[in-house]
Amino acid sequence: MASANPHMVFSDVHIAFAGKSVHAGVSLQVQRGSVHFIMGQSGVGKSVLIKTLVGLVHPDRGSITFDGTEVVGLSEAAFFPIRRRCQMVFQQATLFGSLSVLDNVAMPIARHEQVSMAVARQRAAEVLESLHARHLGERLPATLGPGLRKQVAIARALALNPEALLYDEPTTGLDPIAARRTDRLIRETSIRLGVTSVVVSHDLQSLLSIGDWVSFLHAGQLHFDGPPAKFFAATDPVVRAFVQAGSSSVGHC
Amino acid sequence: MVPISASVFFLRPLASLGRWGQWGGRQVQAVLRLGGAVLRNLPHAEPAAIWQQARDLGNRSMFFVVVVMAFVGAIMVVQASMQAQRIVGDLSIIGPGFMQLLVREFAPTIVALMIAARYGAGVAAALGAMQVTEQVDALRLCSAEPISYLVVPRVLGGLTSMPAIVVVGGAVAFVSGGLAGHFGFGIGWTSYFRTGFVVPSDVAIGFCKAAAFGVAVPLVSSWAGLSARGGARGVGQATTRAVIGSSVAVLFLDLVFGAAGYVAQRW
């Protein structure tokens, strides 16, 4: 989907680890305000690709722009303002175990905006309220189930009012009900706050219900790029194999 | 041309020694880079976090240190007394000699090796688990620089608590040695409990060693934890690397300080 003013642009991105190539020239664009899925088999480099946007992985070659700003080659310090505008919800439960839910959400506010923890807590409480999770505030992450932990992680990512959110496999490891609730949360967040959502996923049901666009990675290349309807109807053998392997679960949810 | 046997028995081990050397050099560089980052982040150190780490180090290691140092003190005095009895027949120098040895050498080194095993493994496991579960990345997304948040308090906590634990460990070893000497060999209390051999430079060297080990153990262990990759296995490997790496660092620094102390005394 080429447009005049995409939110994120990956051009000819090459990434290798210890000589082993993961991405060999990936180019794709993410439109402002869209829910953009990145799909592909495990280990194809989906997580690595989105982490380049916030400086957790540094590409060997290519260009990546966020809202027109080149991010390849930025220093750790130069990524701080980018991370404030583009947050990430990690695959695993990355809440800080020793902090309460409220303090987990308050942490990025206190750090990024350099306000006192008391002020940050007040703002964090509002964010939790907006996600109907205020009652969880005093709990420790370990006492929450995976679905609620994911909800809190999304709240923490939203705490800074970012313009974009990167979700790394948000429904993996959740039961179907929690997974669909998480889908709704992603969609609502996208609509209510207008954030651009990049969703790394294997979950075809998620794509079907909330996706605007899907980029499918295969063997270090962008293999398919288009709207979900075209993805499900694709005749390409690799895409078909992926869709068919996952479609049994789609039917049951 | 080199004969085949020579290449197999001589060159090949040499080549792998070279590879090991290169590998070791890279690890040392990585630790030193982390040390540099710790120095740059020192201004942001939070006293409460440092105090918490210092306490954690003490809580984790104190019992272990006391038990082991009690045995070490008794064993060394028994061995030394047996030899002294055979050779010079005079046991009156055992106490002050042992005291000097403890202050200069054994208390800092043995205590630091124990802390490398106990606290170093714990640090690597904690930071390694955070690394492989992406919590370190999550910290960076929260604009909390992982080094100032995770490593600086541990390094400064080690710097402050290691000397204190060394003093306790050394005292325990000296007292248990005194008990063993008195009841096993009849060494008099007053001839054992003397500090006459210890000069200020011994105390200075012992203190510098304890402080340096207090920095080295958490630094190496944090490096091991933060470089963990790939799930639970990676965390296990990180703890092993932390214990081996920080033990080697302690012994290496011990040698450096020993040599420096020797040179300084000759001057």
Ligand SMILES: Nc1ncnc2c1ncn2[C@@H]1O[C@H](COP(=O)(O)OP(=O)(O)O)[C@@H](O)[C@H]1O
């Ligand atoms: N920090 C790293 N060091 C070395 N290899 C890595 C690192 N991060 C990812 N990889 C490798 O890159 C490949 C892609 O990983 P990833 O992006 O996590 O895949 P996925 O598509 O399942 O999210 C994998 O083979 C993984 O082992």
Ligand SMILES: [Mg+2]
């Ligand atoms: Mg992944």
